[in-house]
Amino acid sequence: MDMRRIFAVVAAVVVMAAVPAVASASVLTWSSCATQQEPSAECATVEVPIDRARPELGSARLALARLPARDRSHRIGSLLVNPGGPGGSGVGFAQSGGLASPDLAPLRERFDVVGFDPRGDWYSTPRITCDAATLYDPALNRFPSTRAGFEALVAHNRKAGADCLARTGSLLAYADTQSAAEDIETIRAALGEPKISWLGLSYGTELGAVYASKHPGRVRAMVLDGAIDHARPMRQAILEEAAATEDALVRFAAWCRGSAGCALHGQDVLRFYDDVVARAARSGIWSSELKRSATADEISAGVYGYLYIRDDWPALGTHLAAAGGEFPDARGLTERNQFLSPIYGAYRAIGCHDFPSPFTGPADLGTMARLLRAAAPHSWRYSEYWDFAAGCTGWPIAPKNPPQPHSVHGAPPILVIGGAHDPATPLPWARTLAASINGAALLTRTDDGHTGLFNSACTRAAEVVYLVDGVVPGRGAVCR
Template sequence: MKTKVLAAVTALTLLPLSALPASAAPRIDWKPCATEYAPTLECASLRVSGVFSIALAKLPATDAGRRVGSLLTNPGGPGGSGVTVLKYGGRGFALDKPEMAEVRQRFDVIGFDPRGVGASTPAIACGPDLHDPAVSRFPKNRADYEKLIAHNRVSGAECLKRTGPALSQVDTWRAADDVESIRTALGEPKVNWLGVSYGSELGAVYAEKYPKRVRTMVLDGAVDHSRPTRQAILDETIATEGALNDFAKWCTTSAECVLRGKDVLATYDALMRTPGGVPAKELGRNLTAEEMSAGIYGGLILPAFWPAVAQGIADSTAEKPDASALAPYAQLDPSYGAYRAIGCHDFGAPFTSYADMKAMQGLVKTLAPHAWRYSEFWDMASGCAGWPVASAYLPRPQQVRGAAPILVVGGEHDPATPLVWARGLARNIENSTLLVDAGYGHTGLLNSACVRDEEVKYLVSGVTPAPGKVCR
């Protein structure tokens, strides 16, 4: 589930993908929209093909005389708001880090909310029951499976009712055309792109469709959309288990870990087996094992959160347990509706029956004996089973040809986007370079000064790092 740390039963007629070419867009009418964190921020909206208007934000280059161009950004998700990130000064893109100073100096940094997301209109709107703690994503029997499918159908129908027919037109293939409309409206001959996590998928699709319009493109925390959904589930399951083990090892030596001296994995397993879950006083109800697992995963994304995760586990296993410390990581982000819809339209549900899903559960539990209760791709795939809108952009072989050199970044210990995805995406992109982050956490941009330094040098010069470069 898309958490705060990180975010239709009628037959809709899907517009054919080929019927949505990008058209020339009008110039953008920027207006001041300063915030406490971004005093020079400017905002606008742009009408694109179809029924959508895209919300935009801009942090102008601070050294206009040395300006390179516009840098389009996407913070991930799907469902992440680039406008919101810039309203907070771009910290979600690490713009507050010293290595990123030249980006602020030499680029107009552009944030946007993709179609259906955030302040763009019409926005994807779903009901509060999209997540129901009483409905398990790991059904134990056929009745539980039918309950999950029924829940997904009802909640999906509510999304369609609230959003309308536009719900069928939110996928990454179409969103890439909107990026081209933004480029045209900006008056830029070519795109500079910084996309993290899902932002790497959107960037790669843009490069596939408009290769000659790419000047530079960073795809960090890479998603390989050519990988079948079943395999992506297994890849991410392995990565999530690895991240939990990394956390447990950190706890054995770090003075910041309140669990130091304990068997962290055994403590985690005992917590997950607590009958009926654990009270979260701030929520006024118990957190289920699946929710606590999701909450802990949300904290594993950034090593800076690991001390808080350890405290949350300690509080949840205390004599008078309280899982409130895990609740902020487990609660749904407001963008979860967009996350669900775009994810379902891009990847779909691979399960064909209860027997099929049960077999996949067995594989997941074997690959992740501790952390099996949550990974983003399992959450997405199980939530898409019964989704009422047909998937228009399912995984398929992806080839990017004829673009300028592109930089793909993957992490050896990334729980959300495994390194195998970055390797696969790099193979699919002609003339790309893979930069490996040997550190911990999701994306090199947010966790590694070395990665940030390499990305900035590339964005400014257009020259990728030497092949085989590893940031340690």
């Protein structure tokens, strides 16, 4: 991803005490897993219990990838990275050059960068496994307005969860973030580090915050970028995130209409978008990627995927124009929706532990759907929290980590980052998460896109200074 922006962070600073790099020896066995992007990559595995209170359930094996610090004489320690999800691969993030941007070079110089795949994800075993056709049915109404429609949603999700459980085994019931946070402590000990540094994006902010709440004394430094406040009640979070997605779509439309770099330049882009989605709702729009007609939900989800990265907006204009053209093809949009992605099973299973459905019946769901449309009159068909809420209605595995506070006391200053126009994690979440962490520093972005790491040179610079030197931005710091 192209990461170019201008650094403009303010401020008075707070300096953390340096942590000695001395550590006990690692018990991990590393072997080369070099890629073209990262030829120095090494991989290992670590074993964790599926349930620490019930050893009879056996263990899981977590996959790790390490990029050794280039400056060994000035090595600070291990920097654990989680790119989000739930279901994202830290191993893939590390091996594919997730921190390869030149302005992040100090992190590669001074840290062993360690990516890991949380329990159930990607190269960790057992892997959360679901039949794709059972998990996702494009014909299913995710906004049912009748009791029969609601019961069909419940029955579908119950069947999908049972299928995932049969294919995955007992791990599925313990694929929650509380359990994953304890796995981080196992990784820390296996690395032989007295303390770890952490870079968490999106869902990785929840995972990091839970770890810090449990093991504050094991944190050297922690960046929570694209912050999730897991204390948010689901109904509130649904509406806040929907409004944030709507804001991002409206901002894209305004840019597109006025920019010669957009294929829909000069047009009423919101009306064009609404027409495309309405046509998909009536009869579908052909997608050469899917080899069938794409639904309105799939079109909307694909547009959402392009709102994540500001540099992807020109491509979004091109693909939206193609979906609404004389010979429409929604391929460019359906390639970005996650309904058929390899991680959708893990995304759903972990999400139902952490973000379970709040709906009590069809009337309740209908009321929330009307509020959702009011909050997001254009983009209402897809937002992640509605995907969790609708997809977890009837899910047969009991949630182990429903929304709750994860306050942090006794850790060094933690850097929380929120974006005023982030389509996935609204700025109020970053503010309340920072307020729940004693001594946290809040950095606000006023630009577009999800997470500062992927959209803001200013943010990346602040993250580097903090992680390397322990210097946090001062009160009221803003990246513009």
